[in-house]
Amino acid sequence: MSSGLKRDRRILAGLATAIGMIPFLINNPYYLTVLNLSALNILTVCGLTLLIGYAGQISLGHAGFWALGAYGSALLSLKTGLNPWLTTALALGFTLAVSAGMGFTVLRLKGNYLVMATLAFNLAVYFFLVEAEELTGGPPGLPGIPPYTLGSLAFVTDLAAYYLIWPVVLITLFLTFNLVHSGEGRALRALASGEIAAACLGINPRRYKVLAFVLSAAYASLAGSLYAHYFSFISPKTFDIFFSVELVAMCLFGGKGSLWGAVLGAGLLTPLPHFLSIFDEYRDLIYGGLLMGVLIFFPDGLSGLMRKLYGRKAP
């Protein structure tokens, strides 16, 4: 096993232990809600890091994939009465098909056409959710989404959802670390570093870009489904283009060179606005200032800064 994977697994074990204990120290449901939202964002940004940091492509439409996961699973379970676990998997399958279709067509073009395609996709999804009122409930939203259940246990409370969402996120992180510390992960990083040189080693640029894109869409879809069945209510506003931008900001703030950047970026930026609310109208100013400060002074984000401080090599 490479030293990098060993190290990442150790840190992940530490994180999992801390996550497991937090509810024993904090029992304020509001904090648990914020932590659950952080976990869902970590899941999504983890996928985005694969796409942006490893494959070198940018997406401004991942809120759209959230929406596919959220509305897809919610509508299926509401209209057909199927089990939410099953509808989550079906929504995931649908997202895989949509993102693979987009990836194979758009990523054959050289240059960053994916940004435009995903932007358009996000807008299309958003307007569909708003306009197709009969199906989606329109702007007021879609209430009454059934929760996940396990036997007689329904994951309704913040605490129960916490112990559902975090394990899913930690397992996904575990698997994603497997991926980045393998030949697949190396091929992705080689591609981001130099496409022609990578191709001349037998690495198929299109396959790996599509792989990273599809995987990142799948993570977003999963996060969306978990979100819908946890809050039991969703509305189009959650999935607008600004959420996509926020996700990319989290990725860059945390540092796109490492999956830990996703954990740091989403883990810190999700709760930040909630804590900054004591500053009232200055909240956005401080949030934006902090974001800009980090990106100007530490272009490799927080994980890049930590690598510099501790002299670690990039995983």
Add this chain to the structure above:
Amino acid sequence: MAEKRPKILKVENLSKNFGGVQALRGVSLNLRAGEILGLIGPNGAGKTTLINIVSGVVREDAGTIFFEEHLLNELSPWQRAALGLARTFQHIQIFAGLTVLENVMCGAHRLRKTGFWETFLRLPRAVAEEDECRRQALSILSELGLADKANLPAENLPYGEQKKVVIARALASRPRAILLDEPAGGLNEKETEELGEIILRLREKGLAILLVEHDLNLVMRICERVVVLNQGEVIAEGPPCEIQNDPRVLEAYLGK
């Protein structure tokens, strides 16, 4: 005796025009298994264009390229590399952000048999393959005297060592032919001599090597056969001793 070895790379009538500049005009050449073929010529003769076309980075206007029994013309660069045709670049193209070892391990990409799911779930076959890949990469690095640099970020190495890393990277793919684009460019005398030894050792392993090089001493010392390009045309071909005294070659290099 040399002519009995099979032709591994056959380039026939290759032409390329860059917006009015005829970079190659009907160039043909053969690379035989286990030989070092030198490709020389003044600046702008079309040497790098030829390598770029053979590796698929640039598309030809006319002509055919065969690698073993495969017609390469319609294949992408990655497909050509996957067949066992490796190349290096004049401007190194090291993967920054990856360690020296990881750079070399990237080279073994075409040999990988495990796919996405096996690596994602880290199944035993993927673990074994990864260990084997690391072992091979380390052995190539130690052969080139770089074993102690394995875990350094590749972009931090001095220029001469980076040039060796990209050769190691190409070798990790266990190619049957390798195209070296000015491997000695920017190296000092001692490093160039060492490079010559490395290339000779590769030939002993049965590798076919196309060496594009400006350092004529190196070419004359290690190549069995030399092709001279000038203004996109082959003007001479033969053993180094003949080439050196060919009047057309002297004219191309020195003028009339």
